[in-house]
Amino acid sequence: MSTPPAGISEADWETWPAGARELILSQHEEIELLRSQLTALASELASLRERIGRSSRNSSKPPSSDGLGFKPPERRKGSGRKRGGQQGHPGSGPELLPIERVDEVVEHHPDACRRCGQLLDGIDPEPLRHQVIEIPPITPLVIEHRLHRLVCPCCSTSTCASLPADVEASHYGPRLSALVGLLGSAFPLSFSKTQALLQQLVGVEMSCGAIARVRQRLSAALAEPMAEALDAARRQPVAYVDETGAPTGNADGNNPTGKRGWQWVMVTAVVTVFIQGLSRSTAAAIELLGNAFGGIVVSDRFSAYNHLPVMQRQLCWAHLIRDLVAIAERPGASAEFGAELLGLQQQLFGLWHRYKEGKIDWPALQQSCRPIRQAFETTLQQVVELGYQRGERTPWASTVRTCQQLQKVAGGLWTFLENEGIEPTNNAAERALRQSVIQRKISHGVQSASGAMCRSRLLTVTTTLRQQGRDVWEFLEQAWIAHHRGGVMPSLLSDP
Template sequence: MGSAPAGIAEADWQATPVAVRAFIVAQQQENAELRNQLTALATELASLREQVGRSSRNSSKPPSSDGPGFKPPARRKGSGRKRGAQPGHPGSGPELLPIERVDAVVDHHPDACRRCGSLLAGEDPEPLRHQLIEIPPIAPVVTEHRLHRLVCPCCSTSTCATLPADVDASSYGPRLSALVGLLGSAFPLSVSKTQALLDQLLGVAISRGAIAAIRQRLSAALAQPMVQALEAARRQPVAYVDETGAPTGNADGGNPSGKRGWQWVMVTPVVTVFVQGLSRSAAAAMELLGHGFGGIVVSDRFSAYNHLPSQQRQLCWAHLIRDLRAIAERSGASAEVGHQLLELQHQLFGCWHRYREGRIDWSGLQHSSRPIRQAFVATLQRVVDLGCNRGERTPWASTVRTCQQLLQRSDALWTFLTTEGIEPTNNAAERALRQSVIQRKISHGVQSRQGAICRSRLLTVTTTLRQQGRDVWQFLEQAWIAHHRGGVMPSLLPAL
C-alpha cells in the first residue's frame, strides 16, 4: 500500500491490516477531492458575490443600472432646516431686462394720498419696475412661389419660370430646418415628439420622413465645419477621450454585418468632436485621434489606447477609484490592500483640491504628492510580488491582475502631476457622452450609417458651441444657407 501517510509512523502503518490501510487511503483521497471542491465552490461564491455587488461605485456600470436594492453611500446629515432660502436671506427676483429689450412702457401713478386722500401729481424719478414677459402668438410665415409656364407666340415653345437662387427647393426654410436639427441634438427629442412640438407650438404639420430628410440635408451642410473641427482637435495639447455603445441599423446598407456601433468623443479645450463607427478597437481610436497626434490623451484603461506611449497618457482616476472600491469590498488580504490604496488616493486628491483652490502652488502640489505616489506604487508592487497561481480565479488573483495592469501603466497614472493643465479624471468626456446616451435611450439608436454620421455632426456642433457660449440655432441656420445658397460657411473654431 506504499509508504505511511503523514502523521502515522511507518512501523504502525505496516502493522495495520491491508483492508484498513486501503480504507484510510480511500478516505484521504476523498477528503482531498472534497477540499478541492470546497475551494472551487468558495472561489465561485466569492466571484458571484462580487458580480452581484457590482454597482456604479465599484465598476464601470452606469448609475441608471443600479437596481432598486442598491444602497448609495450615506449622505451628510442634514441641518434639519427647510430647503431653500432661510429667514433673513435678501432673496432675488427675476432679472430685469435692459431698457433696449423693453417693447412697451406703461406708467402707473397713484391718484391720492393713501393717508389723507389729497390728490397727487408729478413723476417718480426712480419708480419701481415690474416687467411682464409674454410670448406672442406664433404662426409660421408661408410664402407661395408660383412658377408660370408661358408659350412662345413665335415658335410655340413653352417655358417655365425657375425658382430664384435664394429660394430653397425644399418646402422648409433655413430657420425651420435648423430648429428641426436643434430638437434632435441640443434638445434630444424623438422624431415623434419633434413632430408633435412643431405642430402644437408652430402650427407646422411635418411628416417623420420630412424630419429625417431635413436632418440629412443639415448633415451635408455640416460636413465642412466637422472636418475643420476634427483637424483642430487633433492639434490640441490634451484630449479627453471616451466611447459608448450606439446601435446602428442597416437601412442604407452601410452595416450589412449588423455590428453594434460605437459613439466616440474627443473633448479638447477648443472643440468637442463626436465620431460614430462600427468598431471599438485600437484602429477606431487611431482614426479618431489621427496617426500623428502629439498631445496627451486622458482616458480609461481600455486597451484601444495602448498604442500611445505612457508619457502621452493620463489614466482616469475616477475609473481607478471604482476598481479600488471593488478590491476593498473583497475578503481577506484584498480588502486590506484596497483600503490602503483608497486611503492613499484620498490623500492624493486632498493635495489636488488644495492646488485647485489656490492654497498651494504647482511646486507645492508636486512636493506634497511625491511620498503618496511612492507609497501607492510600492503597495502595487508588494501585491504583484506576492502573486498567485497562473490561471487562478480567486478574488486575490483578480486583485493581483488589477495591480499588475496598473504597474504596467504606472507612469500614465501621474501625468497630471508632471504636466500642468491636465485633469486627473476623464469626467469631461463622460459628461459629453451623456447627451449621446440620452438619445440612445430615447430612440434606441439610428437606423443607418448616414443617420449615425448626422447624429455625430449635430452633437459636435451643439456641444462645441455650448462649450464656447455661442448660439447653436443661429449657427445651424447660417450653415444651411451657406451650403444650399452659397456664401461663407461658419466655423466651429472660436474667433481669435
C-alpha cells in the first residue's frame, strides 16, 4: 500500500487505478527533485551574483582590482566655486629663504627716473627681493688612495701602506651608499631606475650587483636601530598592525616550497616597524608584537590576532563597514538588517568626527554612543536568532555567519570608546603598508631572506624618520659610518 501525496485522502487514493497512482507518485518525486535542484541553483546563483558584485566597497579587495566597469560611489556635490585658491585666501606660494641661506646677492639699481629721465643715485634700505633657486652641476667626488709598497734596504722585506681607519674600504662612500638605500625605500625605485638616476643625476655608474651589495652592507648597519625600534614599539600602549603579501624568492635556499611571503607592520606613536617573513600565522603576529605585548592592538578581524584577549583589541571599523555594505546589498532580510547596521555606523562616526573636531568632549561622546552600541548589538542578536540551516550556502546564511563572528568579538568593536586616544580604524597601518605595496608592484618582491630583511630594515628606518620629521639621508649616512668605521650609532628614538 503506497502513501498518497499531500492533499489526497487515503480513501480517495485507494479508489484510483494502480497505474494512475504509480504515475502520480513518480511525478510527485520528480517535482520534489526539481524543487530541490531549483533551490540549490537559486542559492548558487545568489552566491555567484554576490561574488561578481564584490569590490573594494564591500570586501577586502583592493581598489586596483575593481576594474573599468566598476561604478564608484557618488561623490558629494561640489560647492560650485572654481578650482584653486579663492578670493581672500592668503595663498601658499614659495617663501623667501633666510639671508643666511643665500649664496650670492646681486644688487640692481635704476639708472634714471622713469618719468623725467633724471639720473638716480643711492641705496634703497628695503629693496624688493627676488630669489632664484638653482641646482649646480653635480659631479661625484673621487678620491684615489695610493698604497705604496717599499722594500727595506736592510732586510729586503717589502711593506705596503694600509688604508687609514677613516677611509671607506668599499668603492662607494657613506653618503653615496646612504643614497642608494634611500632610493630603494623612501623612494621605491627598481634596480634599473636606481642605476639610471645615479648615472644621470650624480654621474655615478653602478651595476645591479653593486647596488645589491651596498644595500646589504647598509642593512647590516641598521641592525641595531631596527632592534631598538622593535623593542620600543612593543612597549607602546597602542599599536596599529596589518599585513600584506610580499613575494620572496629562493635564491638563498630559505624558501624551497615557494611560499608567498608577507610584510607585517606595527605603527606606534614613536616608531613604525616592518617585519617580512614567510608566514601569515599567529606565530608571525607574535614575532611582531612579542610574547608579552600589554597594549591595545588595532587590527582587522584576521584570526592571527585571536590569541589576544578581546579587551586588548580594537577591531577596524573600516573593514567592518565593507562587510555591512555587503550585507545591505544582499536580497531579502539581509538588505533590511544591513541598512539598519549601516545607519547605526553612520551615527557612530558622525559623533566620532564631532569629537575629533572638538565640538563635543570625551564624556559626551561616550554617553551619546551608548544607545548606538546597544542598538547595534541588539540587531546582531536578532539576525543570529533568526538563524539558518546547517550547511546552507545562501546570502542569508552568509549574513548570519558574519553576525555570529561579530558577536564573538563584540567587545573589540568599542575599545576606542573605553580608552581615549585610540582610533577606530587601522588606517595608519594600511597607509604605512602602501609603500611596501608599491615596491611589490615595481620590483615583484625580493629574491632571498637577506633581501627581505634589508627591505624591512630600510622601511622601518625611513618610515620612522619621516614620522618624526627627521632627515633620512643624514641618518643612513651616520649609521653607515658608525657601523663600518666605529662610533656612536644614531638612535631612532632620539628627538628630532
